Amino acid sequence: MRMKLFIWLSLLLLVAAPALAGDYRDFDQPPHDYWKQTPKDRFSRWMKDVQTGKVELDYSGERAFVASALKSLDIPVSSQMLVFSTTSLQLSLITPRSPRALFFNEDIYVGWVQGGKIEIVSVDPDLGGVFYIFDIPRNGQPPRPERATRCMNCHAREDTGFVPGLVVKSVIPGVRGGSLESFRQEQSGHGIPLNQRFGGWYLTGTGGLTNHLANFFGTLTPQGIQRQYVQPGVAFTFDRYLAAHSDLLPQLIHEHQIGFVNRAIEATYRTRTALADGKGKPAPAEAATLDKQARALTRYLLFADEVTLPSGGVKGDDDFKRDYTSVRRLGPGGASLKDFDLRTRLFKHRCSPMIYSLAFQGLPSEMKQRVFARLGQALEITKPDPEYAYLPPAEKQAIRGILKATLPELPKNW
DSSP states (O other): OHHHHHHHHHHHHHHHHHHHHSSSOOTTSTTTOTTTSOOOOHHHHHHHHHHTTSSOOOOSOHHHHHHHHHHHTTOOGGGOEEEOSOOSTTGGGOBTTBOEEEEEOSSEEEEEOTTSEEEEEEEETTTEEEEEEEEOOSSSOOOOOEEOSTTHHHHTSGGGTSSSOOOOOEEEEBTTSSEEEEESTTOOSTTSOGGGSOTTBOOBOOTTOOSOOOSEEEEEETTEEEEEEOOTTTSSOGGGSSSSOOBHHHHHHHHHHHHHHHHHHHHHHHHHHHHHHTTTSOOHHHHHHHHHHHHHHHHHHTTTTOOOOOTTOOOOOHHHHHHHTSSOOOOGGGOOTTOBOOSSSSBSSOSOGGGGSHHHHTSOHHHHHHHHHHHHHHTOSSSOOGGGTTSOHHHHHHHHHHHHHHOTTSOTTO
């Protein structure tokens, strides 16, 4: 009898787990209504311009089309990353000889599988990730993207906190596809140890980074998984792609952005639920939960748990560094949140440039004002918060100056 009761309770907990993982209702139900709302993401706006002829694309070939689409979306070719694990809807087309190419900016993430389809994740300020997939046009007609519902099987599950978000996998791929081993499940962001990242990805420009999972596939043997090295650009040629690299720096920035976007989307959904339940004002218990969420988001914005870069730092692809910093919001003395450090950490001024992104802009005021208040406390110099002792006074002062000069949403007394 006790055993039957234990099994019944265990099954009940398994069924209830998704609901317990997030303190908000299903994303497709009120107050979120994911599928009923008209998206306001950048890709949706771009598609309207394409269909009305405001944006001209190159239909002369697959590679030319992708390059022209990226340019019109303000996504740098230099952000290219190549992944050969079969962690995609188009798994049958992806191998070490035909890796999937990924490109990104702050708000749009593009996947290109040669001979296949284009995959898009575009971040909507209210909805979170909006997913599209379409065939590459071959008749000179504009692309016809469709909202990809199957993407939600991975992009609104444990890895994203059960909200529509971004997923980055690290696995040891098998020779014939599939994943033999998986790492850092349900985690994303700049706090992930470097030795748990990049599994199933090609990686170039590694410098002093030697302990990583990139550039390997595995085979099962009686002794366990045996890893086999596959050199970038040998199983395939880079000239089939848009850039001759799958550089470490774009992958570090990509990981940081995904971690921020997922945390911001979760905060948006949680706040919206609390406001709906409290009829416009969160109940005391919910308000305390939102305070904790704002604290966590602030810690992420200020790189509280960022892992140290490998010995000798990161050089980074010169084209990517130029493209990434070409759009900078300047504070006193020309300082910017996009100024790289790359010796021991990503940025010179440790406050994420993602504070300008649509994911941050979409935070409800109830959450955004909490984050602004926490940021103000964290950057306090006269009464420093011990939680942010890793930030020296000069860096705090520089960050505060940049934010006051470049973020109009800040409270007037901030």
